[in-house]
Amino acid sequence: MVVAASELARGFIEGLLYGSLLGAISVGLTLIWGVMKVVNLAHGHLIVLAAMFAANFYMLYKVALLNPMGAIITMGVFGVAMGALLYYTSVHPIIGHVDVITLKHEMATLMATFGFGLTLFGLHYALAAWTNWYSTEPGISWSFGHPPYVTIGSSITIVKTKILVGVISFVIAFALFAIVRLTDLGLMIQAVTQDSRALALVGINPVRIKLLTTILAVAFAMATGPLYLAWAGSVNPLKESIIAPLAFVIVVAGGLGSIMGSYVAGLILGLTYELVVAATQEVSIALVVTFFILLLILALKPTGLFGYLDDRLASALRRRRGVAE
């Protein structure tokens, strides 16, 4: 099989950009899973919900503020409400007042968030069945810049929207990293998992911190929904079945709770996926290869690859600001 070098080069660049998006999609999951030990199976559904809402509102009302880029903020704000809803339905009844989270609690929240996600999934079809303004597969026609692509060399063209998505994805991932590792709220979030009783002892309400963590994770997840929409150009509820497993692969590969680790793992998987697609022109094979990598990583190193990355980066940034270790 002969593959043109320019095709592979395009696959490489698009792989990096797609990887950046995948990384941003996963950071919300690594926060709630790695830090709170809540395996949020609703994660993919929340992202798709944001993308579906963005697509529907933009296509129906053509409000400039609701174009995919504007919707990043609207859906992030919407994510605050959804995060609170997720917390009070699926997380609080099980681990709200629990100090040490055991495997049983972990399985219970996993099942509960699974049910929450299913509800969101069914919501799309219920809305489509019972109202006539809601379509289940809205595509969007939105592009960025004139002309909407850049040309590198003689034959490699990259759509500008994808570059924009890649850059904003990095900003989102880095913003969450900064919140968790460099602010007081972030310290409290890290403290609540280490010892929530001691946290209560120094006058901080652990329940409130758990709520804030969930809200943060869901808001950042939902903010990436419109980004996915801008990248793919269309969305339907079944896309969850591609987004969520990829996000789980990435979070495990990146090391639980490591935000920059997830981002780097996202880059790697994005590259793998796009390069396999470029080489074989076969999407189903690329997905099989990607999931195979998950099984491989799980078998070889269940603790993930980049667990230490966050610590290194955070201490480097603190040194630069002149804060003592």
Added chain:
Amino acid sequence: MRMLKRPGFIASIILILVYLAIGIAGQEGHLLAIVGNAMDTMMYIGWALALAVIMSYAGYVSFGHAVFVGIGAWMTALTIESIMPSHPFTISMFIVALLLGAGVAALVAYAVGWVVLRLRGAYFAIATIGLDYVVLYLAIYMLSRAGISPPMLFRNLNLTVQDFYWMHFIVFIVTLFVVYYIKVSRFGFGLAAIREDEEAAEVMGVDTFKYKLMAFTLSALIAGMWGVPLAFRHAKFDPQDVFSLLNSVIMIVENTVGGLGTFLGPIVGAYIYYGLYWSLLTKIAQASFVVLGPLIVIIIALVPEGLVGWLREKFPRLRKVLE
């Protein structure tokens, strides 16, 4: 002999007699609707019990268990179209499909379980979701290589509703007895120990990894068997349909609603699910998630032990009857 007096065994015998009676009465022709419903409930009970071996007995939730039903259906497609092409339907074709479906599902489960059963809880759950998608995309890819765009329709085998019913009935009997035997055997007690506290079980001399692997393989074997009557009945192999998340969800809902760690729980859960499914009569199957999703959340948050577990706890006298 003591086993024959146990409530779960008696319940199994009653169920089998009831379905036998329906099958014989269904020959009449005007009872076809009842026969269809009975077939559906047998299938849902079978699915629930298949997942129960790993989820309810050993405490490991497999989120992609539909993958084994799908493998069973896939092997049926192979049997009808490739292994025994242009044969008229005989009982041996059903048996070959059954052996192949159950065997391949068990082999896949053994190989995958050997890797992922070293992991606890969530990692295992996610790996099983991944497995479902891997096999789904593999099936689509293999079909497209063979020049078939899914769904793959079978040739006409001239089967009647009664034939499908007895196929379901055979698999149903096997499922009930195998799953019940697992529950009451020494092996089942080992699994219960793993569910309650894996470290303690290990200390007490249970070979936890071997037990989990056996449970996962048996659970896949039963699920694989259920793919066979399903494929015969629908006369097609549609990867998007049999590997669907909905099927895995149904299994999980049945077990969760009925109650974990019991034999009757999944059976009760299957009837409740089927009742809900009929009373909702939603226009689109996926819209029923709007009811199933909150149901899972409510059960997990309020009655984590499920209906049968709750009854056992509330009325200790019932423990003799509800196994």
